[in-house]
Amino acid sequence: MVDRSVLTHLAVEPREELAYRVILRSPGLGPEALALACGFEPGEVDAVVERLQERSMVKLDRRQRLAATDPGVVVERLIEQRLGEIHEELREVIASRNLAEVLAEDHRQGIGNAVPTGVERVEGLEEVRERIDELTFFTHHELLSVQARGAMSAGAIEATREPDLRCLRRGVEMRTVFGAGAMDDPLTAGYLRELMAKGMQVRISDSPLERVLIFDRRTALVPIDPQDSSQGALVVHQAGMLASLLALFERFWENASRPDEERLSxxxxxxxxxxxxxxxxxxxxxxxxxxxxxxxxxxxxxxxxxxxxxxxxxxxxxxxxxxx
Incomplete structure (x- = not known):
């Protein structure tokens, strides 16, 4: 009796593997005997044998007797073939990134047409989070942020974690400034350590901060009311205002320190x-x-x-x- 499949992950169909392993255990079988041993329907065995021959897994001699190719050779050949297929699939997946750029450009043009003044008002916490998720999705190079308060709520972490991780997986450079006390809060500290382990740069500031997010230096988001972020946010596209917000971020960044740069007594x-x-x-x-x-x-x-x-x-x- 043939054991469970071991070649499925190498793109060998179950009936092909069954036939090959029966031939390994009973060399010299003819197609008809192989069909009986495997329980194949009439006519099915010919297609299986042909496929095995194409893969160089078996040979059929002049007397119509089947011999199995050495398993070591077969497995190495199958691995090489499968790796080639995977490489081609990866190449096609990577090439599809260009599609995102095309769609992102359409999206940016749409935003520009919809917001001729350069500033868009988004009201309500959920609407703001949805807009941040959208802007983060279309960020490809750099994401800068300032978290004025040290600790983050569980809801805020849940809302930003996946967009942040998605950016880091895409290779987006992320720099974030947090207010004092961020590393003293276990929930926030754990979240930041997770992101830092994946490449995000974090600094901690003892000075007063202003909440700001800057996406690819093209779009920024600031709260309508700095004391109550649930009121909504302003989405800034205007070049002059962006330049000021970028300068503000760099000033915050330079005056902050890394979390592990806690001074010695x-x-x-x-x-x-x-x-x-x-x-x-x-x-x-x-x-x-x-x-x-x-x-x-x-x-x-x-x-x-x-x-x-x-x-x-x-x-x-x-x-x-x-x-x-």
Missing amino acids: DNEQQVLRVMIKADKDEAGARELNISVRTYRSRVAELMRHLGATNRVQAALTARERGWI
Whole structure:
């Protein structure tokens, strides 16, 4: 009895695999005997054998006896053929990206015709989220954003997560400035770590911020009421206003810091400097005028702060962050 299919993923039909494996186990069968062994209908076996011969999986000798090609050769040939087919499919899928550009240009022209003044008013939270999703879908190069508040609500994260991930999958460069406290909120911090792991750049600012989204430097979105985003938003297309919003974003970006650039305390800075140059813990403790036990405790705390597992890694991490 033939086991379950193992060649389906290599584009071999079940009845073809059945016939090939029966021939492997019972070499020398003729077509009629093969039909009986496989339970094929009259006339079905000829088409199966012909297909197996085309794939070079079996040979039919002059006496009409079937012999199976070595399985190792067959599998390698099938893999090579399937990889070629997959490569061609991928090429066709990648080539279809040009269609999105054509449709996006039509869409941009439509927006331009519908909004001759350069500013569009969108009212209501759901309408704003739908418009953000639409603008994000047609963003191909860069997405800039400022989240004035540090923490995001669960609803806001749910609404923006998939559009953000979709942009990152397409290779869109994303830069985002968040207000202070973003990394202190577990929900927001988890969301940002997920996006940073996929390529988004994030900075945290202690200064007052203004909410803004800028799509491909062609369209921007700002709230109608900065204190209540549920009121709606203004969608800006006008070049002069866009230039001002871009300059505002870059100013926010330059004055913000990376989430992992949390400054060391004065004590940690001292321990770091001594740890790098001291050969022994006793020497480091003497320089700081503390006990060896206290010195080792502070070194361990510093390493936890840096996320390092040893002192060499801690020193390298501190150097990368520009702290030494």
